[in-house]
Amino acid sequence: GQQVMQIPQYQHVQEGEDFTTYCNSSTTLSNIQWYKQRPGGHPVFLIQLVKSGEVKKQKRLTFQFGEAKKNSSLHITATQTTDVGTYFCADPYTGGFKTIFGAGTRLFVKA
Amino acid sequence: NAGVTQTPKFQVLKTGQSMTLQCAQDMNHNSMYWYRQDPGMGLRLIYYSASEGTTDKGEVPNGYNVSRLNKREFSLRLESAAPSQTSVYFCASRAGSAGELFFGEGSRLTVL
Numbered sequence: 001g002q003q004v005m006q007i008p009q010y011q012h013v014q015e016g017e018d019f020t021t022y023c024n025s026s027t028t029l030s031n032i033q034w035y036k037q038r039p040g041g042h043p044v045f046l047i048q049l050v051k052s053g054e055v056k057k058q059k060r061l062t063f064q065f066g067e068a069k070k071n072s073s074l075h076i077t078a079t080q081t082t083d084v085g086t087y088f089c090a091d092p093y094t095g096g097f098k099t100i101f102g103a104g105t106r107l108f109v110k111a
Numbered sequence: 112n113a114g115v116t117q118t119p120k121f122q123v124l125k126t127g128q129s130m131t132l133q134c135a136q137d138m139n140h141n142s143m144y145w146y147r148q149d150p151g152m153g154l155r156l157i158y159y160s161a162s163e164g165t166t167d168k169g170e171v172p173n174g175y176n177v178s179r180l181n182k183r184e185f186s187l188r189l190e191s192a193a194p195s196q197t198s199v200y201f202c203a204s205r206a207g208s209a210g211e212l213f214f215g216e217g218s219r220l221t222v223l
Contacts, residue, residue, distance in 0.1 A: 042201060042214040093209040097142055097161040103153035
């Protein structure tokens with residue numbers, strides 16, 4: 001069935017270090033979305049990728065969609081304490097109206 | 112803009128009790144969703160409603176029922192709560208079949 005796998009589950013970094021989370025699907029995705037959830041908060045949409053090989057940037061965040069549209073990554077350059085939270089990838093379309101989320105990567109940043 | 116509003120924010124139930132989580136959105140969205148979030152499990156889809164008058168099962172529907180009361184409101188009911196339903200529940204909505212999901216602030220439910 002519709003499923004996205006996300007690694008790692010947790011990541012501890014020192015402030016200023018880089019961080020990457022990866023999302024993989026066994027099936028070809030139509031699109032992929034990324035969300036961020038701050039501790040105690042609710043998920044907030046970051047971006048949607050649509051095209052094969054697409055790369056998008058938001059300040060220190062770089063999002064990539066694989067050529068085969070089966071994987072994606074989120075890279076944060078020079079992490080800050082404000083980056084703390086859980087990052088989720090999500091498949092918003094393959095199953096019709098369902099949006100299925102990966103398990104998330106929780107980022108801890110030590111100042 | 113209120114966006115997606117969920118009530119209650121916190122609830123403690125005893126095993127076997129029933130309750131309804133309410134969700135309303137003011138963005139004129141067609142699709143609405145209920146997710147549960149457990150540590151290490153991410154967000155799992157319980158039920159969704161593609162449009163007013165329709166509902167469909169998600170990944171983990173057992174033990175839950177839903178009602179799409181009108182375009183704005185989508186409620187989640189636990190008929191006989193079990194400790195395994197202790198979780199944080201999120202309602203979400205979006206305009207169509209894909210695109211950005213807008214989440215409510217969540218409802219933290221504890222079943223003793």
